[in-house]
Amino acid sequence: MTLTAHKTALPPAPPSGRGGRRPGRIGTARRREALTGYLFTAPTVIGFLVFILGPLVAALYLSLTKYNILTAPKFVGFDNYARMFRDERLAITYGNTVLYVGAAVVLINGFALLFAVLINQRLPRALTYVFRSAYFFPYLVALVYVSIIWQALFQKDTGILNYYITALGGERIDWLNSSEFSKVSVIIVDTWRNVGFAMLIFVAALQEVPKDMVEAARMDGASEWQVFRRIVLPMISQATFFNITITIIGAFQIYESIIVLTRGGPGDASRSVVMYIAEVAFNKFDMGYASAIAVTLFLIIMLVTMVQFRLRKSWVNNE
């Protein structure tokens, strides 16, 4: 199947440039093709309208109301948005979330790039395969499941981590119940699970770096660091931006690992903004206020994505 596809594959036609390609087609045929097009896209478009666009508009509207499910929504203008500035718990949960985002960007991408560079050397094929598989596997497993495993490893008295720490002469760490280390635990699990995916993206990008260019630079006396900094890093910038965007978006939505590991605690010490949204909406049934917080999260994620697209455009000439 792949073979046939490859043999016959031509460079993709630009999506729009096929306008007058078929002269002499009669109107009915065109109309029939258009009808087919609408029919083929109908399920997807309906799904989009009902489950994404409609709810998005509804969320924007709800964010301007007071609504507790039992009585009809009452329009309150921007009250919910004003309230966010006075909400200390929101400040704490957003603070935690920003910390998770920062840690994710630095740690996931840092480790991923390190491992990618190491893997990209001329290692025996089987070894490369084993490494790639090992690093990638956690990414396929549900975050809930890996968090369940890690919360056992993090236990203060019975956990393996503290066993090795004390065996090496360290102090037991209260990984899940201290306000500092509860955040650290969340960050560890997040980094551990996502590093493999980012690494694969980097490996794919590194393989596109022309080897002879690197060799030429070495020949001219460039140090390994200079080669990396001046040639490799610019050549993989596209992958770097992709990875950073993905890690930012993912970390802003961090949720179930915290539920399993710390339940947001102690207090709100490790609670993320998404956990707070879920609590306000589905425990307190303050749907209007929860929607307003969710909208801010959406705006932040949209902003990040738009910045990514902008930056991406300036790298198009890379291809």
Place this chain on the structure above:
Amino acid sequence: MNNTTLLPSRSRSGRAVRRRPGVGKSVSVALLVLGAIGMIAPFLWMFTTSLRDAGHAYDLPPQWLPTEWDWSNYAGAVTGPVPILRNMFNSAVIAIAVSIGMIITAPMAGYAFAKLEFPGRNSIFVGLLSSLMVPAQVTIIPLFLLMRTFGLLDNPLSLILPGITGALGVFLLRQFFLGLPQEIIDAARMDGATAWQTYRLIALPLAKNAVSTLGVITFLGSWNAYFAPSIFLNSTDTATLPLGLVLMLGPYGAGNVAQVMGATTIAIAPALIVFLVAQRWIIASLTQSAVKG
């Protein structure tokens, strides 16, 4: 940046370059081994613990390899207060339904956006794509209200219906169909095939690999989902497996850890199977979009 693009991109065939071998390479292999152990060790511990008597589950020093092969924790997990088998069945029903729906709707739409001409085609496509930016947290409240209105809370349909369409699949399949030569399509049409026949008999079979990848990715995504299920489902009988396992774990990890690890081992099995069977093309399709832009 720019000067790099001026260089012709040559094939990377230049092999056998003399660099100080040995030291650098063994250090990096050592680092990679260390990292790989860190990635695999938690799973190994999970499996080993699932085979140990619950009373010894937390014995230290930790055992990394199974010392006994006691499968009673698995029996205990599936007969415990949380109906794990039922939850697994729920997860499977939802994941299969969602995957089937997706591999029907996404290729059709992807084909239409790539190969059919109709007014508004490009703007509809861009609109769909922009939905990838909308995080689930924003739509979850109105969706919850919608499901509540239609009496679908605590019903698998609340997860199936929103799952059977999606922009990502449409995007992946459109990319594939764009690469398909127009001549193949035109030839079929010349021979009198209807648009549906052209799609079903000519184009779709060629997309078999892309469709399989989409199916596997969709299945795993649904199987692994936690956020929406945790909000739409609220009884142990309708719960999906991730919810069941969190219930089983209990607050603050108070549940029977050996049984929890047994259940987690079962829960991870599909990911492991996918990983063993399909790793190569999943990796290929995931990395492609990022690197090629």
